[in-house]
Amino acid sequence: MSLFWRIFGLNAVVLGTATALLLWAPVTVSVPVVLTEAIILVGGLVVMLVANAALLRWGLAPLERLTKLMTTVDLLRPGQRLPVPAGGEVAELIRTFNAMLDRLEHERATSSARALLAQEAERRRIAQELHDEVGQSMTAILLALKRAADEAPPPLRDELQQAQEITRDSLDEVRRLVRRLRPGVLDDLGLISALTSLTSEFATHTGLRVVRRFDADLPPLEPETELVLYRVAQESLTNVARHADAKRVEVSLRRTDGAVELAIVDDGRGIRAAREGAGIRGMRERALLIGADLDIAPAPAAGTRVRLTAPVPRKQP
Template sequence: MERWQKEKNIKGLAQEAAILAEIGRIISSTLNIEEVYERFAREVKKLIPFDRIAINLIDSERKTIRSPYESGLTIPGRRIGSVFPLENSFNEKVMLARSGVVFNPRSEKAFDRRFFHLKPVFQAGIRSYMGAPLISRDQVIGTLQFRSKKPGVYKRWDIKRAERIAHQIAGAIANAQLFLNLKKMQKALRGSERQLRFLSSHLLSAQESERRRISRELHDDLGQALTLLKFQFGFVEKRLPVEMTALRQECEQAQKNIEEIIENVRRLSRDLRPSILEDFGLEAALKRLVQDFSKLYQLRASLSLEALHHLTSPQKEVMVYRILQEALTNVGKHAQATQVSIQVKKKGGSLRFIVEDDGRGFSPRRNGQDSSSSVGLGFATITERTRLLGGKIKIQSEEGKGTRLILMVPIENER
């Protein structure tokens, strides 16, 4: 009985690791945080029970709380965008603690002296409250709130999970705020190109920093934990009597499942921050990118490239890599292609990158729009990175005849 319980616990940890990895992938997939919240909440509910979930952001100057996202049980007077005082609130308690906090009131009298803004929530049927701080760059920018109708539902392990999940999404929220600030700047400062470029560069740098952090956590924490789980299953299997065939097979299958999860975690870690780019340069990183893309999307992918050593700065190599990564992701997700080719060669004082697929294509100038504005956020990000590189980009496509992306990047350090 104890052995079965141990195996059940190990499987639960493996499942938790996989869900946390998926949360990491979701929150780093876009700068539009509105696209993240619903998918984020669905994955979180697999780990932490709740009847209501909310993300509250703190305005330190105005001493207020604003809720950009909430889901679940409807509370009178509570809706997305609502603003409440920070003082003497449960959010303030979490902010000052800088750690997870649980509150289990037994009656309405519990709100007479503190957290009186939560009384309508209690009256709506909520009996368990848990909050975790959203910390970005060592500053509490908000809280992640969980509510349940069941009394005393949140335990010590729920607090730890909530803190870890809050830590994951805090960076994405901070980056999204930068993204919103960028859009406001675009409207208010159309004549100030220099300031827009600075903000764009800062935003992309912040995103790269967040990718590095999540990648490191996936590799160091989840990767090592899953490897340990695999060894534990192997140890259990070896100690089982030979006649317990079914259980031995179950252990063997569990090891295979964990190995698949480990491989997925490694792939996600590489996608977020490929160490090969820093260690061996753009040429090696592009080869690995194409190999991983072909394996993930089951497409035929060919790569033709010239030597790329020392032709541009490491910072620009990262941006070139992200452009090609985004271009291939668009092909894999949207093009319905069977094959894609990537060509990289020097042309004059520039590097020319060509990504061409045989997919369904699209009409880049439909309704009078140019190619960069009519194909979505992915290409908008590509265009912005290209502008920061001082390069040029051209998208050629026709419905039913595939798509061709041409990127020209100035060579800086030719030797």
């Protein structure tokens, strides 16, 4: 039934019922109208309006659900769909909207994948240039300062040695930036070693206590999956250092049924704002890249828990 005939039918039911009551009810209207008759007429009108409103709300309920979904849908949380009624214009509208969401989610996932892959390629290029150009140049400067300090008189030697320390600290910072841009240990030694290195460096720079719980029998993962797991852990630890005001953070990586679960739990102030920043939305885009589920919620005791569940590829027969 179309929306027009649905509304027309509902109103026809209400008006027909009211007409039948007027025809068969032993009620007459005097001229002029007496108070009792006026009360009965007004009461009947109120009942008719209430019944009409209730029936219209029932008839337009699918449109209300569609409007609510339109205002709350988020392409970074795929799978939000409305059940399709039996038929009619409303069913066709909901079916079209669900199909539009399918196309938008597919296009968003495709464009996000291209953007993230381009971003990783650019990070790799910058890290390579920092390592090859800036790192080697600073190493040459450090060696030249050492030779000059060995041959300089005592007053100048102290200044040259101080310049050596500044240059050495700057070189360490460049190397740290290179590791953040492109974790070479991830390519060379795998995910467990990369996460161990990441958490150790995090504990050294922040002074927080880091507890690691890594399963030893993890299944083999695709390189893209390992990179997403590493980036989510990296962004989560960065958020802990910036916003959580925590003292302890636990990083776990374990095997579940057909998936690998990464969890980062801190004991800080917890997540409060409903509005998500660029960092969290970036993690959601990375999760969509590999078909993983990302859940960010308050921890059971205190703080925040970030959990990423990445599917494991099936073995080919």
